[in-house]
Amino acid sequence: MTHHQPKIDTSPKVSDEIRKTTCYMCACRCGINVHLKGGKVSYIEGNRDHPVNKGVLCAKGSAGIMQVNAPSRLRAPLKRVGPRGSGEYEEISWDEALEMATDWLAPIREKHPEKLAFFTGRDQSQSFTSLWAQSFGTPNYAAHGGFCSVNMAAAGIYTMGGAFWEFGQPDWDHTKLFMIFGVAEDHDSNPIKMGIGKIKARGAKVIGVNPIRSGYNAVADDWVGITPGTDGLFILSLVHVLIKSGKIDLDYLSRFTNAPVLLNGDETSPEFGLFLRDDDGKPLVIDRNTGKLAAFDTPGIRPDLSATHRAAGVTHRPVMHHMAERYLDPQYAPEAVAERCGITPEKIHRIAAEIARVAFDEAITLDHEWTDFRGEKHATMTGRPVSFHAMRGISAHSNGFQTCRALHVLQILLGTVEVPGGFRFKPPYPKPVSAHPKPHCKVTPGAPLDGPHLGYAQGPDDLCLAEDGSAARIDKAYTWENPMSAHGLMHMVISNAHAGDPYKIDTLFMYMANMSWNSSMNTGGVIKMLTDKDENGDYVIPRIIYSDAYSSEMVAYADLILPDTTYLERHDCISLLDRPICEADAAADAIRWPVIEPDRDVRGFQSVLCDLGARLGLPAFTNADGGQKYADYADYITSHERRPGIGPLAGFRGAAGDEAGRGAPNPDQLDRYIENGGFFVNHIPEGANYYKPWNTAYQDWAVGMGIYDAPQPYIFDLYVEPLRKFQLAAEGHGERQPPDHLRERIKATLDPLPIWYPPFEDDHVDTAEFPVHALTQRPMAMYHSWGSQNAWLRQIHGHNPLYLPTKLWEKNGFADGDWARVTSAHGEITVPVAHMAALNENTIWTWNAIGKRKGAWALSEDAPEATKGFLLNHLIHELLPPKGDGLRWSNSDPVTGQAAWFDLRVKVEKTDAPTESQPAMKPLKSPVPQGPDHLEWKVGK
Amino acid sequence: MTTLPEKTTRKLGLVIDLDTCVGCHACVVSCKGWNTENYGAALSDQNPYGADPSGTFLNRVHSYEVQPLATSTMPHPAAQLVHFPKSCLHCEDAPCVTVCPTGASYKRVEDGIVLVNETDCIGCGLCAWACPYGARELDAAEGVMKKCTLCVDRIYNENLPEVDREPACVRTCPAGARHFGDFADPESNVSKLTAERGGMDLMPEQGTKPVNQYLPPRPKDQLDQPKPVGEIDILAPFLAPVMDEPKGFLGWLDKALEKI
């Protein structure tokens, strides 16, 4: 019998054209090839040349075609005509919309600029939006970092001049042991998957520390199913064991960290615990060669980790002594912490031993000669191939800042930062705290703010306080409640504005922030605040302007909607001034550009701000003649200069387009980016690409690229002096004094060396009544709310069960298909449950932001997202429950103000299945029509 | 003719690494995107914004929880989670092909890819019944059987750069858990991986002789394994305390600094 088969065309035409831009289906910012047929998007794949994703693309990115064509896209500016929350709108023209916004905002700027609160959610253009806010003159600006991962970012910057994700990455090509803490897809999603793939292909090891064994933790060779909120204790126990066995990198510590820096030991001094400094303000160490005091960066010295300095009857000891004293304490012994962490002492010992073995017995050496900042030449680069990564799981706790600090201290003790096989910074990091701006809040009516809003406070003088000591910012960032709130506190804006505390505002202006749904704690409460009226019948928050591309839950609560474009219809720059896409070996930035034109009456939000800024006469957006300075965002991207020669994009600068980093604006810059695949890369020369904070070759390269204006070498801050300054204030030193009720907390929690304390919620609720920890994780195939409208992705995650560990499952007699009532000190939800054995036995969890409000996102009202999906947010409050001291403490980290989402404690009971998840809210009236009832999506028929 | 070729020149297929797959569904959606736009009818979706969304996908990622058996040394082994992508395995003895009444399903003699010629498909669904793996889905809009084509319109496509001539799922996989190649060539990447890592057939007892191979997860939680009785814990020396020194830690520190 012969075999017949049809002839098929194995070389069909793929598309008419490929346009290369940057993804925006999450914060990862991968390069994408957008295939077009007949001007329509036909396929999206990763860009192989792109530094972030090197060709790969996740589920969200691959589903971009459904996002760009989602029925939930807003179609024109909207003016509210019904009551807030009704969803009743009328479409208006852009002129009318912009006039309305101008009429609202101009009088505010003239008299009380602070009465505008401008918060920009998942904004990827913060250097631009912050410039707008600064030029407007309001101190009330931030993006969503405060409820996301500011603990991670701030702890990293304060400790070592950079953190994980966009700040740095493991040395994927050399690392031999990779340990992750609280990582579940959060950030840097494709690079981490690619990195794990590389490690696995080499047969190197991954250890996952997470109460939930899913995703990356599922592929980890060893799993540590830790009890939520105890990571810091576990890490400090590792530190204890490693110091005790001498498995720390003394050479590294002495050269590159403040371990040898002497601390003022005079208990009576107002500088007790601060660095001993020379006349130039440089921290002092003792030079082991001479035994004498020397500034830490003096050429030729060998800072001594051990020697002390005695003067005027007082012994000043180096940081290393203080660390040894603290961490050798038996309270950190594995046996002492094991039960609280939910890990056996043996396992802690074995993990510490494995870390020590790889770091010291498998050290690697690269033959790269380099010169350090003291002028000493090194023939080789030694690497300790243990690398770490951490994210929200350790960050979103009220002890998150100190926990993140503890992890960085562990990295540094092992000598694994900026060395081969360890953790490496990505430009513009490393960048010491001192090179960052400080926060600014000085308001002058009709004029810009006195400087950038957000920065790194280095002591009480940098707090954003009014004359009377009250908060200068509506979110109370940089106050004694959270002195180092480097990203602002977006999650507090609505509740503070509603309470008129510290003051009332006039207009709330938000962008890409679903505050009436998954981006708020206490969702129901926030909805009430947004719709609440005062005694005159006026809204307590008088005006709300909101910009979004989609019909999100937040749209229904705004008075004026400025519809944004989708990510393929807009200009953007992923800038070195902001949150760039650099790699450890290269500086890189990228653009988005309109690869398709909008088919609706929508405009990119940043272009709208250029227009609105000119209408309001904001100096940064107006020419000398009063005309509009930037025609649109694209114009801003190419022509704006932050400092002479430094603009939003580093590539193709100068008249000829051949300058990198520094150079005059180039009108053809965007075209050059487009020709280059939508991005720009400048590689760090070999020999400059490790030991960056101390490597003169790197420092010189960075100055050339415009990252710094002068070399900025620094040493890592195992001991964070600014924290000690806040403690000193709490102890009564200095002019600016904290309110009395905060003194003890500041003394206890703003410790300059990492500590661990139980999450605050444990102290405010009855842990016997609420014994269970409740967490959320972001699914890899879905990003926040955005995915739920995506016809392909919502088939993967259309609703979210609450996963229960075996112990709870069996104790309550649950079976598949059952529902549970979950109660916290704050609220109650009734939701479907499912069983998961690979889970910490006292932890329950669900996927984040799958649950949707009826009527939102152009879904039908009986969509599973609304009937079976749910939010855990209903159980969480921005304030902790009262504990009888007459105060309401905020549910956040006392250092940074980071929302403590993961401190949540609940109880779980089996209950009869309701008809739908509870609480069920009434449907919103959709401002857009519902989507079609079937799709056969072929563009090139 | 829906009889199977006696022998195929090449045996193209996938290696799927269960040790590495993080369960991100990238392959699922990339496949959906490519195959909606390309070979044959679009992969349709029904009720895409409604109560019961459902559509045709050629690749799906399952996940399984595996509970190792307790042993005397590990009385409470931790459960493990394994992500499990699954698409057509392009079997050598493909039952889906022989059951087809119209000849629409066939296995290509040159590379072993199992395909459906949609213009011949009557949509009877018998091939899907015959497939043990759930690799075939009848498209509700078009009424024809859809299945993984191993991106036959990519792997030989002269309109694509050579480096892109691989299935969309392989190209997009962020973790590199999917590998494409010729199993008939013992020197190919897929043959080597299969040999080195113990690649396995799914449902071997079904006699389908799948071409695609699954690499099993590597042994997990080795740090929980207490050392066998009588053996020295190889990690023990790494944690010998230095405090035995008469002067404690600081004494050690001083001495250690001398050696640097």
Add this chain to the structure above:
Amino acid sequence: MHPAPSVIVFTTLSGLGFGLLVWLGLGMPAVTGWVAFAFFVIAYGLAVGGLLASTFHLGHPERAMKAFSQWRSSWLSREGVCAVAALLVMGLYAAALVFLDTRIAILGWLGALLSLGTVFTTSMIYAQLSTIPRWKTPLTPALLVSISLAGGALLAGQVTAALILLPVAGVIQVLWWVRGDGAFAASGTNMASATGLGTIGSVRAFEAPHTGTNYLLREMVHHVGRKHAQKLRAIALGLGFVLPVLMLLVPLTHAMALFAVLSHVAGIAASRWLFFAEAEHVVGLYYGKR
């Protein structure tokens, strides 16, 4: 498996129709003229009606002609060829009986063989599937053929044959059920072999690839409650076999005969519903539904 009405109607009716054709082909009863016409109308009505019903579950019924091409490898194709051949041959045979009052015996035997072959090929469509252990047994053709012959005998008024064949078919039915209940477990296909993860430990489906449904779940993952199934089995056995036999044992009237046939058809329909609904496809393992 999804108990699609089209497939249940098809197999029930066409089985009965081809069963009747077998008996008519053998000349039992030896009818001619209008009586023969009436018998053949019933037989063709059932057989062709069933075949037509079966096309309702096709995605592209207009391409049905293509299904005759693969008789060398496909049981479904063979069924189509066999059915058409049977209907053609029996058509000639019937024409001679009705219009010429002539029985061309060789045509009758050939037609009977082809009719029986049709039922057999139908049964082999199911019996060939390793993916459905409950069906993968010689008992499946035995069951479908015996039911077809028994039902045909009943319709053909072959009381003695029916009194023998109905109990035989009933016994095969019970055997088929008993074997079927253990078939999945005995097949050797399980979570361990489906995932290859059995060497690590016991395997449980965790998160499905999609939260909603899909073709596979709709078509191949159907769950029948145990109690419900037992009830239906009793009904199938009682109506399909026991009651018709009892009716044949009492003096037969036309009304009674009709009633026996209706009872049988109802019973077989129940049996056929169970045939599909209880059939566990191994793909369900991947969804943890086995």
